[in-house]
Amino acid sequence: MQTKKVFTHVEPIAKDNDLKLVEVNYVKEGPDFFLRIFLDKKGGITLDDCAAFAEIISAELDEWDIVEGAYYLDVSSPGAERPIKDEEDLELTLNKGIYVKAYKQIDGEKVDRHTDCLR
Structure with a gap:
């Protein structure tokens, strides 16, 4: 799975929602895979921002079929x-x-x- 490909697809959607896509990670933790999308915006990102973006991007990711197999989608701030x-x-x-x-x-x-x- 290419995180660059996901980044390229997700970035314009983030911009359309006044968000900055900071980073995309795809990692295996134990038996599970996680696709992590890190966002920010002026004034700071909120939990509601992350939840709303996860709703928007989840259907898009399924349609693009970039990520093979089952994974958990995690949308969050990039942290301190x-x-x-x-x-x-x-x-x-x-x-x-x-x-x-x-x-x-x-x-x-x-x-x-x-x-x-x-x-």
Whole structure:
């Protein structure tokens, strides 16, 4: 199963619903498979947003027949430790707490930090 294919199909539907598709994962946990769709929006994503989108996308996924076999559909927010991949992600994160992990040393230190994301 190609998550890129799912992402390509789901992204325009997310945009039509004023949502940003952040990531798509397909994982096996125990005997079960999970298709996880992570969404965000300005002001933050709610449980109602996730439930409404799951209703919309569930029928579409069945019609596209991209995912083989049985799976559980999980639509949720990307969470507090989400990766910031592009400028839109950064805009959605402004004025919120973020967790920063440095790849290289900064001022002689390579430590993980929690900070506020300000412009």
